[in-house]
Amino acid sequence: MTTSISEELGILRTSSLAAAVEREVERLILNGSFAPGERINENKLASELGTSRGPIREAIRALEGTGLVVSIRNRGSFIRRLSVQEVREVYEVRSALFGLAGKLLAERITEDQLQRLTRFVVEMEEASKRRDFEAYYPLNLAFHEFIVDSAGNTMLAQQYRTFVKKLHLFRARSLVQGGGLTVSNTEHREMLSAVAARDPVWSHEAHCRHVTSARDRLLSVVKAEDALSNTN
Amino acid sequence: MTTSISEELGILRTSSLAAAVEREVERLILNGSFAPGERINENKLASELGTSRGPIREAIRALEGTGLVVSIRNRGSFIRRLSVQEVREVYEVRSALFGLAGKLLAERITEDQLQRLTRFVVEMEEASKRRDFEAYYPLNLAFHEFIVDSAGNTMLAQQYRTFVKKLHLFRARSLVQGGGLTVSNTEHREMLSAVAARDPVWSHEAHCRHVTSARDRLLSVVKAEDALSNTN
DNA sequence: TTTTCGTTAACTGTTGACAATTTTTTCTGA
DNA sequence: TCAGAAAAAATTGTCAACAGTTAACGAAAA
Numbered sequence: 001m002t003t004s005i006s007e008e009l010g011i012l013r014t015s016s017l018a019a020a021v022e023r024e025v026e027r028l029i030l031n032g033s034f035a036p037g038e039r040i041n042e043n044k045l046a047s048e049l050g051t052s053r054g055p056i057r058e059a060i061r062a063l064e065g066t067g068l069v070v071s072i073r074n075r076g077s078f079i080r081r082l083s084v085q086e087v088r089e090v091y092e093v094r095s096a097l098f099g100l101a102g103k104l105l106a107e108r109i110t111e112d113q114l115q116r117l118t119r120f121v122v123e124m125e126e127a128s129k130r131r132d133f134e135a136y137y138p139l140n141l142a143f144h145e146f147i148v149d150s151a152g153n154t155m156l157a158q159q160y161r162t163f164v165k166k167l168h169l170f171r172a173r174s175l176v177q178g179g180g181l182t183v184s185n186t187e188h189r190e191m192l193s194a195v196a197a198r199d200p201v202w203s204h205e206a207h208c209r210h211v212t213s214a215r216d217r218l219l220s221v222v223k224a225e226d227a228l229s230n231t232n
Numbered sequence: 233m234t235t236s237i238s239e240e241l242g243i244l245r246t247s248s249l250a251a252a253v254e255r256e257v258e259r260l261i262l263n264g265s266f267a268p269g270e271r272i273n274e275n276k277l278a279s280e281l282g283t284s285r286g287p288i289r290e291a292i293r294a295l296e297g298t299g300l301v302v303s304i305r306n307r308g309s310f311i312r313r314l315s316v317q318e319v320r321e322v323y324e325v326r327s328a329l330f331g332l333a334g335k336l337l338a339e340r341i342t343e344d345q346l347q348r349l350t351r352f353v354v355e356m357e358e359a360s361k362r363r364d365f366e367a368y369y370p371l372n373l374a375f376h377e378f379i380v381d382s383a384g385n386t387m388l389a390q391q392y393r394t395f396v397k398k399l400h401l402f403r404a405r406s407l408v409q410g411g412g413l414t415v416s417n418t419e420h421r422e423m424l425s426a427v428a429a430r431d432p433v434w435s436h437e438a439h440c441r442h443v444t445s446a447r448d449r450l451l452s453v454v455k456a457e458d459a460l461s462n463t464n
Numbered sequence: 465t466t467t468t469c470g471t472t473a474a475c476t477g478t479t480g481a482c483a484a485t486t487t488t489t490t491c492t493g494a
Numbered sequence: 495t496c497a498g499a500a501a502a503a504a505t506t507g508t509c510a511a512c513a514g515t516t517a518a519c520g521a522a523a524a
Binding site for chain 4: 465466467468469470471472473474475476477478479480481482483484485486487488489490491492493494
Binding site for chain 2: 015016018054057058059061062063064065066067071073086089090092093095096097099100104153154155156158159163166
């Protein structure tokens with residue numbers, strides 16, 4: 001964790017040090033550099049980022065507000081750790097949010113946006129056909145981002161992002177991204193069809209289902225792993 | 233704004249001063265003591281609450297994380313002000329969240345909970361029959377809280393609460409609570425029927441619609457007011 | 465009267481220090 | 495060797511002070 005904060009210097013003109021620290025800590029969490037359950041040492045982090053503890057503490061409070069960090073008085077602040085049940089909860093909410101995004105998108109998408117959306121799906125299909133996972137993941141991420149950003153509801157987009165971030169707080173972080181490429185592709189096709197048809201109800205349904213089936217895929221893997229480790 | 237923080241002293245054993253300040257500031261916002269767009273003077277607030285600026289700043293960051301406050305570097309922190317468009321956005325998200333709550337509730341409600349839910353509806357009907365608004369509002373609030381709390385998804389409940397709080401950031405705060413008592417009652421009845429029938433789809437639909445129609449009622453009043461002030 | 469510039473005051477951003485609490489280490493006795 | 499108590503270290507909570515920026519005010523010029 002030797003990242004300099006100097007990259008953020010441009011941001012410091014418009015935003016405070018605390019905000020830069022917040023971004024950095026969030027990056028470290030999503031990175032995996034900060035593991036769920038780990039304590040955040042204020043002194044250590046402060047000296048690593050070249051600041052005092054004030055901005056660090058402010059950043060931690062902000063992250064606490066978004067639910068990525070939990071603080072216990074006189075004990076410290078910890079990267080939040082999500083239980084299986086909590087992951088299920090996050091997926092439920094995420095599903096509702098993404099369903100809303102799908103519905104809104106079907107109501108207001110432009111021809112231009114529809115073309116870009118189609119290109120995303122085609123590129124993902126090509127990537128999965130040649131088993132190019134390195135290309136698939138960022139495309140998949142951008143695809144989902146594009147959908148929530150195009151839905152025309154900034155509150156929704158913001159909340160959706162927060163909930164996706166929360167999934168990184170699960171112990172099996174790596175599993176969240178993986179699983180079911182070809183399955184996803186057929187789902188993506190249906191989402192596209194629903195949006196292209198400008199059918200809000202269908203689109204809502206398709207987008208909802210896409211998230212819940214991602215949840216099911218993850219949970220089945222987790223369940224299998226747990227069963228395996230229990231018999232050992 | 234002469235409220236002492238001493239009432240929160242019991243909380244200080246488990247939580248930090250910053251957390252107590254956060255609660256207090258949030259109370260002042262929901263209260264109306266802090267108006268949307270108003271700046272938060274750190275020194276003033278610190279001396280009023282009998283602390284230093286450190287905890288104040290931490291509390292502000294936490295509130296920024298939940299979206300109740302906006303900060304501009306070197307200018308200060310301001311109670312967020314929601315535009316009509318943003319209120320519409322909040323209602324859209326809230327509708328999706330409440331719809332999810334309705335769906336989940338229909339799937340898992342117990343007989344006990346169903347009776348309590350029914351009592352809420354009956355009491356609200358009685359209150360509106362005798363035009364007792366003082367009794368109606370808290371009942372209505374408790375009714376909604378009970379639904380999201382009984383849905384068995386703490387993330388959902390928390391987010392729902394946050395979005396309801398955000399509605400207080402609209403200039404026409406007073407209007408958010410009011411309007412359409414008898415209309416609400418018929419909607420409440422349908423929600424109740426759907427939940428009692430353990431029909432997730434119907435319940436989802438009914439709960440969604442309840443929020444969107446509340447939104448429509450609010451927006452029509454706002455629109456009417458705006459039209460009035462423009463002709464003056 | 466209005467505008468512009470410079471001075472002053474107020475306020476935010478950040479830091480280092482001190483107090484209180486928790487955790488770790490060390491020491492003692494069985 | 496181990497359990498428990500005491501001491502030491504580490505860490506968090508809070509505060510007060512200082513630096514830098516912005517806003518407010520008033521005087522001088524157009």
